[in-house]
Amino acid sequence: xxxxxxxxxxxxxxxxFEQHHxxxxxxxxxxxxxxxxxxxxxxxxxxxxxxxxxLVPTWQSQLTLRAFVFLEKSDMLKQPFTRQENTVIQTCVVxxxxxxxxxxxxxxxxxxxxxxAKQSSDTSDFKNPKLGWIIAFLFVVSFLGLxxxxxxxxxxxxxxxxxxxxxxxxxxxxxxxxxxQGAKLAKKQVKLLGKFFSLxxxxxxxxxxxxxxxxxxxxxxxxxxLKAFDNRFYFDFSALYIGVGMICPYIINISVLLGGILSWGxxxxxxxxREGHWYKANLGDSDLQGIQGYRVFIAIxxxxxxxxxxxxxxxxxxxxxxxxQIGNKRKASALPIADQDSTSSPExxxxxxxxxxxQLFIKDQIPRWFAVGGYVAIASISTATLPHIIxxxxxxxxxxxxxxxxxxAFCNAYxxxxxxxxxxxxxxxxxxxxxxxxxxxxxxxxxxxxxxxxVMMNIVSTASDLMQDFKTGYLTLASPRSMFVSQIIGxxxxxxxxxxxxxxxxxxFPDLGTHKSQYPAPYAIVYRNMAILGVQGFGSLPxxxxxxxxxxxxxxxxxxxxxxxxxxxxxxIPLPMxxxxxxxxxxxxxxxxxxxSLILFVWETVDKAKADAFxxxxxxxxxxxxxxxxxxxxxxxxxxxxxxxxxxxxxxxTNSRVDTFLGN
Numbered sequence: 001x002x003x004x005x006x007x008x009x010x011x012x013x014x015x016x017f018e019q020h021h022x023x024x025x026x027x028x029x030x031x032x033x034x035x036x037x038x039x040x041x042x043x044x045x046x047x048x049x050x051x052x053x054x055l056v057p058t059w060q061s062q063l064t065l066r067a068f069v070f071l072e073k074s075d076m077l078k079q080p081f082t083r084q085e086n087t088v089i090q091t092c093v094v095x096x097x098x099x100x101x102x103x104x105x106x107x108x109x110x111x112x113x114x115x116x117a118k119q120s121s122d123t124s125d126f127k128n129p130k131l132g133w134i135i136a137f138l139f140v141v142s143f144l145g146l147x148x149x150x151x152x153x154x155x156x157x158x159x160x161x162x163x164x165x166x167x168x169x170x171x172x173x174x175x176x177x178x179x180x181q182g183a184k185l186a187k188k189q190v191k192l193l194g195k196f197f198s199l200x201x202x203x204x205x206x207x208x209x210x211x212x213x214x215x216x217x218x219x220x221x222x223x224x225x226l227k228a229f230d231n232r233f234y235f236d237f238s239a240l241y242i243g244v245g246m247i248c249p250y251i252i253n254i255s256v257l258l259g260g261i262l263s264w265g266x267x268x269x270x271x272x273x274r275e276g277h278w279y280k281a282n283l284g285d286s287d288l289q290g291i292q293g294y295r296v297f298i299a300i301x302x303x304x305x306x307x308x309x310x311x312x313x314x315x316x317x318x319x320x321x322x323x324x325q326i327g328n329k330r331k332a333s334a335l336p337i338a339d340q341d342s343t344s345s346p347e348x349x350x351x352x353x354x355x356x357x358x359q360l361f362i363k364d365q366i367p368r369w370f371a372v373g374g375y376v377a378i379a380s381i382s383t384a385t386l387p388h389i390i391x392x393x394x395x396x397x398x399x400x401x402x403x404x405x406x407x408x409a410f411c412n413a414y415x416x417x418x419x420x421x422x423x424x425x426x427x428x429x430x431x432x433x434x435x436x437x438x439x440x441x442x443x444x445x446x447x448x449x450x451x452x453x454x455v456m457m458n459i460v461s462t463a464s465d466l467m468q469d470f471k472t473g474y475l476t477l478a479s480p481r482s483m484f485v486s487q488i489i490g491x492x493x494x495x496x497x498x499x500x501x502x503x504x505x506x507x508x509f510p511d512l513g514t515h516k517s518q519y520p521a522p523y524a525i526v527y528r529n530m531a532i533l534g535v536q537g538f539g540s541l542p543x544x545x546x547x548x549x550x551x552x553x554x555x556x557x558x559x560x561x562x563x564x565x566x567x568x569x570x571x572x573i574p575l576p577m578x579x580x581x582x583x584x585x586x587x588x589x590x591x592x593x594x595x596x597s598l599i600l601f602v603w604e605t606v607d608k609a610k611a612d613a614f615x616x617x618x619x620x621x622x623x624x625x626x627x628x629x630x631x632x633x634x635x636x637x638x639x640x641x642x643x644x645x646x647x648x649x650x651x652x653x654t655n656s657r658v659d660t661f662l663g664n
Contacts, residue, residue, distance in 0.1 A: 153480060163248055163417060310560065401431065450531050466484070
């Protein structure tokens, strides 16, 4: 799931694959020459021309009391409810709820507890949850990710033109809600968005009835055959990822699918034939000493190779641009005024929407010294504080994590911009093994590695979340400053609210985290077992795993280098970052995304104008409807309401054995 203010355009050629998305989701007519007038059709094609007569509030005005405590009907605030204020609200809410994931209440944090330790092979090292230390821990680790990526926000959103599908979908939703009367196209978009929002929501509700237990429902439909299903090749009827596929550029979806075919179609079946030679036989599918070790660490290697290459490239271009600027004593070009004649602008070749969005996105700068100083200050406080909260986590472990964390935060934010996947848990696993191997079992390595996982996960997760919100703010003209402040406030709220909710569950269910509990927390056990494995070092990984990691790390760098060297042809070369994601997760979601691409392709073939105008609205409706359904589904689960039906699919031979067993 951060910008640099460098104006260098050289890096754009490596990301021309984004152009198709820009044409399909934000295609605009060129600004008119002096003395000409836009036709009504051209006016309708522009989102920002619909809002042109509305004054964009200052960043301070976007941060209203109503935005944070929802006092819309009180008499305290009389000003109109703007799309910028709406963006601030959703940023605050998402930041607050994001702590529920990065806080590790079902994974690393609860994995420290005695409940979970008794179910693992190491019961000597544990730390039971207490509300006080959990809140303190989250407060000192949850803000670093925000400061780590702020200096790169312009490059990620404007120069790289990363899509951030969820952020883009949210922006379309917000813009649709605030469209002034009289915008015919926008009204049609709102109507279409609402229709597909309802369809997606109802489809999620319908699917719920068939998911009475694990392995049930439409998401377990072996649409490509049982053998393919065993290797995670199937269409799971997810409206969310069909929508994501309609927003992501074609090359992203193709890259993800190719990665799934390479890994689950070729590599993992071949490695399974080496069971008993490269790794022990009869290990569980999630055991990192078995094939899961290859899946996790090869994916990490590719992600790091791609992310580090682009990080170095960005840093190089930034330093070269700064050197040239100082050497030539050039002044930065003046930004165009939104209402100025376009012929006087140096950027008359880009759309009106992009000019206006870029102008306001760059206008309210977040100074580099503030971002760097904030990171250093919080890192210093955290380094001094965390060893008192978790004594096994030494200050020098924390210092090393904070030195490499900005690079990994960039990798995660960049990957999230491409595919909408945040791999925070993957980076957390990397911290588990690194710190666990460093600390060792005799020095509290299990707790140290689990805590290090939490530090890393919070940094990279909040970094990608912030960049998603910056993308939303860019498309709704919300100031980066107001977005950043809202993110800080939301994160602070989450650091209190999420632990309190967890504490209620922890006290209400004495058997929480055990196999017999209504809430067994299986990931907490998995994370603890990974920590136990981690203290034994990377040498405990299966044979040839590190060799394959080195190969794929280098391959990712070579592919990126080729993409940059071949110019425009490079846009047809798959992206290693996107290819790496299904290595770990499986290709099922890639199939959904490619179905979304196919729908968009057919639509553009039949009627490109309508596809350009309405595809983002349809995609946003699919994403938001499916996402909103998770709320009532969670409430039903909380109150113990279970679906009435389990829909499973069996092979003919298995079905015969079941019939024989039942006496039919």
